[in-house]
Amino acid sequence: MANTALTRPVADRAPVGAGATAQRRRRRRRDRTAYVFLSPWVIGASLLTIGPMLASLYLSFTDYDLFDAPKWVGFDNYVKMFGEDDRYWHAVTTTLEYVVVSVPLKLGLALAVAVLLNKRRRGTGFYRSAFYAPSLLGASVSVALVWRAMYGDGGVVSRVLGAFGLHTGSLVDQPRYALLTVIALAVWQFGAPMVIFLAGLKQVPRDLYEAAALDGAGPVRRFFAVTLPMLSPVLLFNLVLETIHAFQSFTSAFIISSGRGGPSDSTLLYTLYLYQRGFTDFRMGYASAMAWVLLIVVALITALLFASAGRWVFYAGEDKR
CATH class of the missing domain: 1.10.3720.10 (MetI-like)
Incomplete structure (x- = not known):
């Protein structure tokens, strides 16, 4: 019996790798959605935790009185x-x-x-x-x-x-x-x-x-x-x-x-x-x-x-x- 996939017209056949491409596209959409929901936490952690921590690490090597610019003093x-x-x-x-x-x-x-x-x-x-x-x-x-x-x-x-x-x-x-x-x-x-x-x-x-x-x-x-x-x-x-x-x-x-x-x-x-x-x-x-x-x-x-x-x-x- 003839193989129906071989007898199908060329125009009706799915291109090679089209299924994998569609799957990758759906995965990227899901990833973007996850990143959108995670973005408030990432922004908050960066601005309110990581950023101030790095700033305090720098200030620990300076002479800073809250009014004048920090002066580097090393250790x-x-x-x-x-x-x-x-x-x-x-x-x-x-x-x-x-x-x-x-x-x-x-x-x-x-x-x-x-x-x-x-x-x-x-x-x-x-x-x-x-x-x-x-x-x-x-x-x-x-x-x-x-x-x-x-x-x-x-x-x-x-x-x-x-x-x-x-x-x-x-x-x-x-x-x-x-x-x-x-x-x-x-x-x-x-x-x-x-x-x-x-x-x-x-x-x-x-x-x-x-x-x-x-x-x-x-x-x-x-x-x-x-x-x-x-x-x-x-x-x-x-x-x-x-x-x-x-x-x-x-x-x-x-x-x-x-x-x-x-x-x-x-x-x-x-x-x-x-x-x-x-x-x-x-x-x-x-x-x-x-x-x-x-x-x-x-x-x-x-x-x-x-x-x-x-x-x-x-x-x-x-x-x-």
Whole structure:
């Protein structure tokens, strides 16, 4: 039987490669559509993130006071920062103390509350919302002002402590306790990691708890043998996020210390000192150098956390032998 494709008139035959050409044309149309929808994000990232970052990198090598043109000084800002500025190293020490204390306390409280709220009880939904609310409000100026009033002279905290014979006065005006009030405000905002821990707890297989119970493991043993290993990926996620947020903390220290970082620089966090150098002393080049050092340090700490994850993070079905 004759082949119909061969007997078809030449004018009716599709040109060789016409199908592939049409497919490429359709693919290009789809790509153009995707680029149109992505363009607002690309433009925003270029103008609001990448562009300012590159500008700050240039300014970190200049002497710039916001009014005169930047003057190239090379690595002078970095040399002064590491070798001549004692307040800089005090801010670094204070920030490290703040991060090392606040992050574990915050994550520990978030995990404890998540475990308590993981069981179905009456009013559980209300308590979850109530514990999450501080995470929405904690970074606001108004809450920081209330926090300062609570720990100030004649505030709620000083009155409660006075009722027990502890007359401390204003905690925010004492170098020994001022940083603790900032840490307390950070720990109070444990709602966001708590919700993430709750989501992780829902994914832990119930048969693991049943098997552990059959082996005679009590609640504490089941927590350390089942809950923590299964939650380790979520714990890593929360640890990275909260560490980054702690290094970036600014509002609470600024409001509680009235922008000075006092008393005696006891609440002088890194970002607060960066703000002082840039917008109080008008040393924007110096502040830009501080910002890039902070970026590099946070990136290194994040990389170390991920590098250590192979030793303590466990995934379902993974053999650690």
